[in-house]
Amino acid sequence: QVQLVESGGGSVQPGGSLRLSCAASGSGFRFYHMGWYRQAPGKERELVARITAGGRTNYVDSVKGRFTISRNNAQNTLYLQMNSLKPEDTAVYYCNAEIGASSYWGQGTQVTVSS
Numbered sequence: 327q328v329q330l331v332e333s334g335g336g337s338v339q340p341g342g343s344l345r346l347s348c349a350a351s352g353s354g355f356r357f358y359h360m361g362w363y364r365q366a367p368g369k370e371r372e373l374v375a376r377i378t379a380g381g382r383t384n385y386v387d388s389v390k391g392r393f394t395i396s397r398n399n400a401q402n403t404l405y406l407q408m409n410s411l412k413p414e415d416t417a418v419y420y421c422n423a424e425i426g427a428s429s430y431w432g433q434g435t436q437v438t439v440s441s
Contacts, residue, residue, distance in 0.1 A: 328352040328430050330421045335435030342411050342439070348404040348421030348432055356399040359424045362406045364417035364437075371420070375406060388414070411439045 334346040346362065361376040375385045375395035383395055394407040404421055416439050421432040 327428075328355065328358065328423050330423060330430055330432035332419065332421050332432045332435040335419060335437045337438045337440065338411055339441050340412055340439055343407070343409045344411065344437060346406040346408065346419055346421075346435060346437075348406075350402040350404070350423065354425070355402040355423075357425055360395075360397055360404045361422040361424070362395060362404075363420045363422055364415075365420070365434075366414075366417040369417075374419070377404070408437070411437075413439045415439050 329351045331349045332346060334344060336344060338344055357379050359376065359378045362374045363371050364374050365371040373386060374389055375383065375393055377383045377395045377397055385393060392408065392410045396405045416437060418434040418436050420434045423430045
């Protein structure tokens with residue numbers, strides 16, 4: 327089992343940047359497929375970016391070229407670098423870990439993009 331704690335959210339103006347972190351506790355982090363999801367008010371949770379245990383990445387079209395997902399297996403940490411932020415990026419961002427049929431979630435961190 328893994329426990330996930332997100333950090334790095336906050337308020338930023340359009341065009342700004344934020345870096346989210348997700349610290350994982352427990353063993354075997356490097357074997358987990360990791361992802362960032364977000365949920366805006368009144369909307370369903372959506373996958374933003376995902377990185378497999380092998381390092382392969384994929385992104386939702388709306389963030390391609392602006393967001394970068396990465397992981398540091400030595401530090402059991404997942405990152406999401408978010409650049410050129412837009413108001414429509416405003417949401418609660420959640421870290422997710424998957425292995426086999428198991429899925430684990432963090433508590434979320436708020437990102438607000440507003441002028």
